[in-house]
Amino acid sequence: MELNEKGLGRDQLAYARVLAVITHAGLALLVVLFGAYVLGLLDPHVPHHRLPDLWKLPAGQFLEATGMAPGWGWTALLHRADILTLVGIAALAFASVPCLAVIMPVYWRARRMSLLVICALEIGVIVLAASGLVTGGH
Amino acid sequence: MHTPSRSRFLRLALLLGFTLALPDAFAADPAAGDFAMPWWGWPIALFAVCFLLGIIAVPAGVGGGVLFVPIVGGFFPFHLDFVRGAGLLVALASALSAGPSLLSGGLASLRLALPLALVASASSILGAMIGFALPTHVVQTALGATILAIVVLMASAKKSEYPSVPAPDALSAALGMNGILVEAGTGRQVPWHVHRTPQGLAVFFVIGILAGLFGLGAGWANLPALNLLMGAPLKVSAGTSSFILSLVDSSAAWVYLNKGAVLPMIAVPSVIGMMLGAKIGARLLRVLPAAAIRKLVLGLLAFAGLRALLKGLGVWN
Numbered sequence: 481m482e483l484n485e486k487g488l489g490r491d492q493l494a495y496a497r498v499l500a501v502i503t504h505a506g507l508a509l510l511v512v513l514f515g516a517y518v519l520g521l522l523d524p525h526v527p528h529h530r531l532p533d534l535w536k537l538p539a540g541q542f543l544e545a546t547g548m549a550p551g552w553g554w555t556a557l558l559h560r561a562d563i564l565t566l567v568g569i570a571a572l573a574f575a576s577v578p579c580l581a582v583i584m585p586v587y588w589r590a591r592r593m594s595l596l597v598i599c600a601l602e603i604g605v606i607v608l609a610a611s612g613l614v615t616g617g618h
Numbered sequence: 619m620h621t622p623s624r625s626r627f628l629r630l631a632l633l634l635g636f637t638l639a640l641p642d643a644f645a646a647d648p649a650a651g652d653f654a655m656p657w658w659g660w661p662i663a664l665f666a667v668c669f670l671l672g673i674i675a676v677p678a679g680v681g682g683g684v685l686f687v688p689i690v691g692g693f694f695p696f697h698l699d700f701v702r703g704a705g706l707l708v709a710l711a712s713a714l715s716a717g718p719s720l721l722s723g724g725l726a727s728l729r730l731a732l733p734l735a736l737v738a739s740a741s742s743i744l745g746a747m748i749g750f751a752l753p754t755h756v757v758q759t760a761l762g763a764t765i766l767a768i769v770v771l772m773a774s775a776k777k778s779e780y781p782s783v784p785a786p787d788a789l790s791a792a793l794g795m796n797g798i799l800v801e802a803g804t805g806r807q808v809p810w811h812v813h814r815t816p817q818g819l820a821v822f823f824v825i826g827i828l829a830g831l832f833g834l835g836a837g838w839a840n841l842p843a844l845n846l847l848m849g850a851p852l853k854v855s856a857g858t859s860s861f862i863l864s865l866v867d868s869s870a871a872w873v874y875l876n877k878g879a880v881l882p883m884i885a886v887p888s889v890i891g892m893m894l895g896a897k898i899g900a901r902l903l904r905v906l907p908a909a910a911i912r913k914l915v916l917g918l919l920a921f922a923g924l925r926a927l928l929k930g931l932g933v934w935n
Contacts (some may be wrong), residue, residue: 487798500718506620565882609872
């Protein structure tokens with residue numbers, strides 16, 4: 481694989497470019513959505529004043545007490561400010577997947593099949609974790 | 619006589635101690651009753667604590683996640699599930715933000731990171747699942763013991779600018795886990811490669827479990843594993859360590875999201891506070907006494923680790 485004057489390959493530079501765009505967008509989204517939540521611009525699913533009683537509970541009991549489902553159940557409540565904020569968090573937790581997807585063609589063209597497989601497996605691990613299939617989220 | 623930097627350090631230490639004492643005073647006193655902090659006081663206190671932690675994390679050379687979980691878990695009224703979830707997000711957001719400049723500046727190596735991150739991100743799912751399966755007091759006790767072990771590791775671990783690696787092993791050569799480090803000052807190009815890759819993969823499997831289990835960023839373990847075990851140059855190890863967290867913590871974060879252990883009111887002020895603090899910390903790098911700050915952080919970690927251990931054992935609730 482060709483390297484530039486800094487000794488960097490096209491894979492690394494492409495990953496860095498995509499990561500910069502997605503991370504900045506994800507953080508901006510998170511701040512905007514949280515601002516809407518904390519300022520009360522949208523109604524939350526769990527009222528602010530109830531939080532001090534609820535955040536002492538384990539996560540499972542918190543879900544029961546608030547009538548929320550584990551796994552992707554939160555997506556049914558996206559019209560609520562606190563739940564909508566989770567979109568920003570999910571964007572950050574998913575940020576690496578497009579970066580990995582972008583460098584896979586670079587490895588394909590360079591015939592670096594081992595790295596191509598590692599990228600595919602890493603995407604598989606993140607998607608598997610997100611799916612909730614192995615973690616009992618569904 | 620106090621020098622300006624020492625007096626600045628003392629003020630910072632006092633401010634940090636005062637900020638940490640406030641939430642504990644409100645949370646621990648059941649008689650606080652009518653005087654209990656309103657809901658909005660908690661995210662503000664969390665933001666302030668994380669801002670200060672972010673400032674001291676940079677000169678101390680530690681990641682925010684390892685400070686966040688024991689300190690917030692020990693001194694705030696949140697359940698440990700939510701603290702671990704927020705800790706992962708603090709570490710993830712910091713690693714994602716630093717990633718582009720580390721990669722494009724040549725201080726992190728993508729091809730060194732990918733195989734190690736794959737193993738650690740898979741095991742971080744396992745770690746997170748273990749964390750949710752165990753009783754809270756067991757996780758709390760194990761967290762305290764782990765933090766105290768980290769303090770010992772950080773206080774005693776040596777570093778090597780350019781470790782001696784006579785020849786790359788077959789696996790690292792096949793995966794292209796090598797590169798060229800261009801020194802910023804001189805422009806000198808230093809080719810590097812790594813060895814002991816199978817052992818490195820085994821260590822990163824354990825690191826992933828700890829990261830998922832406790833919600834700690836695992837830079838404290840990544841750095842010595844890359845530098846001392848595998849023989850990557852110190853600068854490449856530091857940058858790659860941070861970049862690996864962006865992949866490892868992504869998969870673990872999804873487990874916490876699926877389990878309902880991510881509360882925006884806890885996670886977001888922590889992420890914003892820590893990232894803003896880290897920016898200030900990076901600017902103050904030249905004026906803050908790094909060695910003294912590192913001692914302060916180690917002392918703070920030891921105290922928080924002891925608190926977590928005793929809280930888990932039911933001795934200090």
